[in-house]
Amino acid sequence: MLTFATLSFTGHLGSLELAGASIASVGIQGLAYGIMLGMASAVQTVRGQAYGAQKYGALGVICQRAIVLHLGAAVLLTFLYWFSGPILIAIGQSESIAEQGQVFAHGLILQLYAFAISCPMQRFLQAQNIVKSSKGSSSFLSKGIFFVN
Numbered sequence: 001m002l003t004f005a006t007l008s009f010t011g012h013l014g015s016l017e018l019a020g021a022s023i024a025s026v027g028i029q030g031l032a033y034g035i036m037l038g039m040a041s042a043v044q045t046v047r048g049q050a051y052g053a054q055k056y057g058a059l060g061v062i063c064q065r066a067i068v069l070h071l072g073a074a075v076l077l078t079f080l081y082w083f084s085g086p087i088l089i090a091i092g093q094s095e096s097i098a099e100q101g102q103v104f105a106h107g108l109i110l111q112l113y114a115f116a117i118s119c120p121m122q123r124f125l126q127a128q129n130i131v132k133s134s135k136g137s138s139s140f141l142s143k144g145i146f147f148v149n
Contacts, residue, residue: 003029010104020100023093028084028105032077032112039070040119047127059127066120074116081105081112 003025010021043066050059080087085102089095125131 016096017100017104019097020102021104023088023097024084024101024104024108027088027091028081028101029108032080033115035073035077036070036115036119039073040066040123043120044123044127047123051127059124063120063124066123067117070116070120071113074112077112078109081109 007018007021007025011018043062047059047062050056050062082105084105085098088098088101093101122131
């Protein structure tokens with residue numbers, strides 16, 4: 001939802017900027033988020049078992065380790081974001097679109113680290129039935145950002 005709002009505003013800058021932002025959002029950001037969500041899903045079963053066995057200390061340790069692993073993955077994925085221009089050119093994008101995509105991807109680097117912390121924390125809370133899903137919270141967050149802007 002946040003990406004949709006960002007792309008909507010990017011469309012006002014021009015078609016070249018929108019094309020670059022779209023390809024960076026779908027290609028680069030989509031790949032990175034897929035890796036992060038896959039890592040979080042792998043740990044989710046272990047968290048559920050720890051909560052069911054009432055080993056709450058182990059649940060916290062699992063969460064801390066997951067955050068460290070996600071931050072490590074974010075460091076590695078930062079290179080993907082930073083060098084997204086040459087990567088986009090290598091897969092066949094024009095240089096002008098790849099250049100705009102790289103500018104957009106550079107702006108998304110901090111969002112990658114926020115997601116690296118948010119994703120394991122969300123799974124930690126879901127294992128304890130404290131939050132139901134991310135759709136409600138992201139919808140609330142998107143509406144709040146829309147009204148602030």
